[in-house]
Amino acid sequence: MKQFKIVIEKHSDGYVAYPLGMKGVVVGQGDTYEETLADVKSAIRFHIETFGED
Secondary structure (H helix, E strand, C coil): CCCCCEEEEEECCEEEEEECCCCCCCCEEECCHHHHHHHHHHHHHHHHHHHCCC
């Protein structure tokens, strides 16, 4: 599986994360850093399973 750098931003109401270099919109969110990282990893897996790696 291809590796992606993930950007995690802290906002006043939680965290938002997205992978760099991935086509399409893939975003994760959560109340904690760990929750957000898990959410975006799950979103990446779903995106790849649905649309493929390319």
